[in-house]
Amino acid sequence: MAYRVQYKCPVCGLPLELQTRSLHCEKNHNFDQSRSGYVNLLLAQHKQSRQPGDADEMVMARQRFLEQGYYLALAQGLEQILIQIMQKRSRAEGFQLLDVGCGEGYYLQQLSQLLSKTGLSLQLAGIDISKKAIHEHAKRRLGVQLAVASAKDLPYFEHEFDLLLSIFSPVYLEEAARVLKDDGILMMVGPGKTHLKGLMQAIYTDVFEHRGNYAELAQSPLFQWQDTIEIIQEITVAGSDILDLLTMTPYYWHTPPEQKMHLETMSELKTPIHFQIQTYFKTKQQDLK
Ligand SMILES: C[S@@+](CC[C@H](N)C(=O)[O-])C[C@H]1O[C@@H](n2cnc3c(N)ncnc32)[C@H](O)[C@@H]1O
Numbered sequence: 001m002a003y004r005v006q007y008k009c010p011v012c013g014l015p016l017e018l019q020t021r022s023l024h025c026e027k028n029h030n031f032d033q034s035r036s037g038y039v040n041l042l043l044a045q046h047k048q049s050r051q052p053g054d055a056d057e058m059v060m061a062r063q064r065f066l067e068q069g070y071y072l073a074l075a076q077g078l079e080q081i082l083i084q085i086m087q088k089r090s091r092a093e094g095f096q097l098l099d100v101g102c103g104e105g106y107y108l109q110q111l112s113q114l115l116s117k118t119g120l121s122l123q124l125a126g127i128d129i130s131k132k133a134i135h136e137h138a139k140r141r142l143g144v145q146l147a148v149a150s151a152k153d154l155p156y157f158e159h160e161f162d163l164l165l166s167i168f169s170p171v172y173l174e175e176a177a178r179v180l181k182d183d184g185i186l187m188m189v190g191p192g193k194t195h196l197k198g199l200m201q202a203i204y205t206d207v208f209e210h211r212g213n214y215a216e217l218a219q220s221p222l223f224q225w226q227d228t229i230e231i232i233q234e235i236t237v238a239g240s241d242i243l244d245l246l247t248m249t250p251y252y253w254h255t256p257p258e259q260k261m262h263l264e265t266m267s268e269l270k271t272p273i274h275f276q277i278q279t280y281f282k283t284k285q286q287d288l289k
Pocket residue numbers: 052053054062100101102103104105106107127128129130133149150151152166167168169170
């Protein structure tokens with residue numbers, strides 16, 4: 001069976017064809033499909049470290065935390081926006097979405113469950129540079145086309161996707177624009193100003209406001225900003241979920257052991273969660289010249 005979106009050989013750039021659980025190109029570069037159906041297209045020379053991306057413990061902490069439903073409001077917000085977009089742009093062949101830096105799959109699972117009730121045809125693909133994250137994602141058996149790959153070097157040909165989603169993950173704008181269709185959409189989710197303020201207050205003496213990660217996009221001619229939606233909620237994180245929350249964020253690396261122990265003794269933590277969903281349209285080719 002072929003993949004819905006054709007993969008590009010990361011070695012030579014030719015199309016990859018699937019034959020008996022192995023992808024191969026005309027020049028005989030081969031990539032085996034795992035038992036759970038993902039492919040590893042990350043070349044050793046593209047790895048910045050032995051284990052690129054989030055560490056395994058971060059992936060597992062994020063999975064445990066998200067499965068408790070603390071960020072459900074974000075999944076629901078994304079669903080609403082997607083339904084609106086898909087209803088506006090009906091596509092006979094279905095709507096192709098790529099989650100860049102998709103992690104262990106909580107959001108794509110939520111989106112496919114939520115959207116299955118609408119009858120809209122959404123086809124999902126995801127890449128992440130962490131093999132552990134993709135392995136965990138594939139175990140969900142959602143029918144998502146999954147690959148271990150870098151956002152810097154997406155393993156697809158031009159104009160394949162209607163929408164690219166990035167939830168707290170790095171995006172390389174030229175690559176994003178390359179694989180998007182001409183009327184494609186880039187949706188970036190990042191922290192709003194008060195995101196996890198309660199967690200920061202518990203571990204730092206100085207609390208700073210998040211500035212988000214949109215500065216590069218605001219200056220790029222490749223995309224045009226369309227819309228910002230903020231989701232703000234107060235959550236109460238219980239028991240061991242507090243340490244999982246810390247472990248899944250970059251704060252983990254900057255938190256001294258005594259502060260981690262302090263978090264372990266807390267029975268609950270109240271904190272705002274604050275997400276910004278920014279939508280950008282790919283700039284039309286004629287407007288770039
Ligand atoms: C903060 S996590 C978010 C994961 C997921 N989007 C979520 O919200 O649950 C960032 C993810 O980006 C991945 N990542 C980091 N650098 C990457 C790159 N260059 N290409 C692809 N993924 C990358 C990490 O492995 C990690 O899974």
